[in-house]
Amino acid sequence: MQHFPCPWCGNRAEVEFRYAGDAGVQRPTRTADDAAWAQYVHFRRNAKGAAKELWVHSGGCGRWFALSRDTVTHTITGSEPVA
Numbered sequence: 001m002q003h004f005p006c007p008w009c010g011n012r013a014e015v016e017f018r019y020a021g022d023a024g025v026q027r028p029t030r031t032a033d034d035a036a037w038a039q040y041v042h043f044r045r046n047a048k049g050a051a052k053e054l055w056v057h058s059g060g061c062g063r064w065f066a067l068s069r070d071t072v073t074h075t076i077t078g079s080e081p082v083a
Contacts, residue, residue: 001013001014001015002014002074002076004016004017004055004067004076004079005067005076005078005079006057006060006061006063006065006079007063007065007079007080007081008057008061008063008081009057009060009061012057012059012060015059016057016058016059016060017055017056017057017058017059018055018056018058019053019054019055020053020054020055020056020064021053021054022044022045022051022052022053022054023052023053023054023066023082024051024052025040025044027040028040047071048071048072049070049071049072050068050069050070050071050077051068051069051070051071052066052067052068053066053067053068053069054066054067054082055067055079063081064081064082065079065080065081065082066079066080066081066082067079068080
């Protein structure tokens with residue numbers, strides 16, 4: 001089992017967290033058209049290597065953070081609060 005570093009609670013088991021998407025993708029505005037939303041929801045790079053992901057500590061403090069990890073080795077290189 002992996003452990004993720006919550007910026008507020010420290011290292012916790014992965015079962016306490018929920019994945020929420022790629023932190024590098026800009027969310028469309030509320031007034032965006034269907035094509036923009038379809039692009040956001042369905043089309044991803046899915047590249048191997050370094051990635052920044054959004055996670056929520058659902059089984060703990062309930063706060064959102066960005067996790068930096070390698071998608072090939074699953075090595076975690078850090079986490080930071082989401083503003």
